[in-house]
Amino acid sequence: MRMTHDQMYSRILASDASWNGRFFTGVLTTGIYCLPSCRSKKPKPENVRFFPSCEAAQAAGLRPCLKCHPDDFARGSDPVMETIEALVAEIRRQPAAFPDARSVVRRSGFGTTRCFELFRQHFHSTPADLLLRARVDSARRRLVDSDAPQAAVAADSGFESLSSFHEHFRAQSGMTPSEYRRLRSEDTFRVELPRDYCLSHLLRTLGRDPHSVTERFDAGAYEAAMDLDGVPGVVRLRFRPGAVAAEVGAAGRIGPPQRVAAHRAVAAILGLGQDAAGFARLARRLGLARLVAGRPGLRLSLTPSVLDGLLWCIIGQQINLPFACLLKRRLVESTGTRLAGGLFALPAPERIASLEPDDLRPWQYSRQKAEYLIGAARLVAARTLDLGALAGMSATRAERTLLAVRGLGPWSVNYLLMRSLGFADCIPLGDTGVTSGLQALLGLEERPDADATLRLMSVFSPHRSLATAHLWQINRPPP
Numbered sequence: 267m268r269m270t271h272d273q274m275y276s277r278i279l280a281s282d283a284s285w286n287g288r289f290f291t292g293v294l295t296t297g298i299y300c301l302p303s304c305r306s307k308k309p310k311p312e313n314v315r316f317f318p319s320c321e322a323a324q325a326a327g328l329r330p331c332l333k334c335h336p337d338d339f340a341r342g343s344d345p346v347m348e349t350i351e352a353l354v355a356e357i358r359r360q361p362a363a364f365p366d367a368r369s370v371v372r373r374s375g376f377g378t379t380r381c382f383e384l385f386r387q388h389f390h391s392t393p394a395d396l397l398l399r400a401r402v403d404s405a406r407r408r409l410v411d412s413d414a415p416q417a418a419v420a421a422d423s424g425f426e427s428l429s430s431f432h433e434h435f436r437a438q439s440g441m442t443p444s445e446y447r448r449l450r451s452e453d454t455f456r457v458e459l460p461r462d463y464c465l466s467h468l469l470r471t472l473g474r475d476p477h478s479v480t481e482r483f484d485a486g487a488y489e490a491a492m493d494l495d496g497v498p499g500v501v502r503l504r505f506r507p508g509a510v511a512a513e514v515g516a517a518g519r520i521g522p523p524q525r526v527a528a529h530r531a532v533a534a535i536l537g538l539g540q541d542a543a544g545f546a547r548l549a550r551r552l553g554l555a556r557l558v559a560g561r562p563g564l565r566l567s568l569t570p571s572v573l574d575g576l577l578w579c580i581i582g583q584q585i586n587l588p589f590a591c592l593l594k595r596r597l598v599e600s601t602g603t604r605l606a607g608g609l610f611a612l613p614a615p616e617r618i619a620s621l622e623p624d625d626l627r628p629w630q631y632s633r634q635k636a637e638y639l640i641g642a643a644r645l646v647a648a649r650t651l652d653l654g655a656l657a658g659m660s661a662t663r664a665e666r667t668l669l670a671v672r673g674l675g676p677w678s679v680n681y682l683l684m685r686s687l688g689f690a691d692c693i694p695l696g697d698t699g700v701t702s703g704l705q706a707l708l709g710l711e712e713r714p715d716a717d718a719t720l721r722l723m724s725v726f727s728p729h730r731s732l733a734t735a736h737l738w739q740i741n742r743p744p745p
């Protein structure tokens with residue numbers, strides 16, 4: 267895609283990392299060149315010249331910036347990001363080694379402001395929030411894998427007190443630690459919903475495809491076929507006031523890994539752990555309380571698996587929702603596995619990888635959609651694309667990894683980052699629900715273009731995924 271000077275300039279104003287590598291910014295007054303994401307002081311438009319490569323910038327007599335390291339990026343290495351990724355891996359491995367967010371900042375080697383910026387850019391999070399999630403994840407593992415008493419689990423995971431352990435564990439998991447531990451032996455569990463939870467919005471999302479063969483929704487109950495740590499299974503949810511009762515069933519043997527996977531999928535579907543209150547406060551502070559009016563507790567419901575999201579965003583491109591549902595149904599009925607009770611498990615990537623584009627023509631797939639779908643499935647089957655690893659990566663690396671997949675553009679990639687990987691600060695650029703939502707929210711004469719969307723959405727950082735969820739609702743009647 268050819269971009270104009272103004273379009274590229276707007277990317278550097280937004281410090282938009284997704285454009286890194288597509289062009290380099292030369293600043294004539296300072297004699298340096300940068301990545302679009304560089305956080306240095308923004309140059310005036312008349313002093314900026316854009317280059318397609320580092321070499322071109324050097325040929326014009328410019329030197330690489332010492333803050334954003336454009337040469338390292340062009341070589342495929344990104345030392346600043348890698349430092350933060352290594353630090354996050356260390357936090358996740360040993361959260362108890364970090365008593366607080368200050369210790370994270372100290373270990374990063376960056377100043378506080380810069381460290382916060384980097385956590386926000388690469389992980390859509392703050393050091394404190396990332397540390398807290400790592401503690402809860404560590405505690406979940408210890409509760410299931412060991413018989414250690416709760417006080418020991420709390421201390422070994424880095425919680426300073428038993429009460430803080432309980433509070434955060436419940437907020438992230440919807441269960442107490444003792445209830446969670448019962449996943450070792452019981453096929454039913456109960457997840458408590460946050461007090462402000464918008465259940466009717468969730469139910470509308472879950473029921474959007476009445477003919478789905480992978481999920482079924484009726485009379486207040488929902489069931490979905492899903493992969494439970496390698497075993498195809500079905501999770502049934504019944505909605506009670508303030509809570510959800512879940513029941514796990516599977517074709518094969520159900521053990522703790524299957525129940526843990528089922529709980530993780532249910533927490534994702536419910537959007538537990540998302541900072542809905544934080545976003546609602548931000549919206550009010552911006553004078554945009556109407557964006558959250560009537561649904562301040564809205565969460566973004568995630569797909570039960572990354573494969574679900576990947577298939578869905580390729581199938582759903584360029585077509586309307588009912589037709590996308592129909593195409594998905596045909597693929598799953600023909601290639602998926604029928605489970606007891608009549609639902610179908612999604613086909614394994616290997617199954618889709620074994621198809622040829624012509625095989626999908628009778629199901630009304632366009633040639634291009636068929637090629638994209640099979641191509642992506644082949645990458646997954648060949649382990650070139652590791653779907654399970656994406657959620658543990660930095661958002662930046664996950665984004666770059668997915669952008670390299672043919673058929674996934676910025677919209678699809680951000681959709682996946684947001685709805686399948688749970689990153690908090692994404693915008694599916696070009697999404698008509700977002701642009702018409704912004705138009706309605708701000709009373710604009712026309713729908714904003716990509717640059718205007720980026721600029722208007724920037725005030726919602728680091729909660730742009732939740733902003734998107736609200737914008738999707740703004741032109742719809744309440745459920």
Ligand SMILES: [Zn+2]
Pocket residue numbers: 299300301304305306331332333334335
């Ligand atoms: Zn720079």
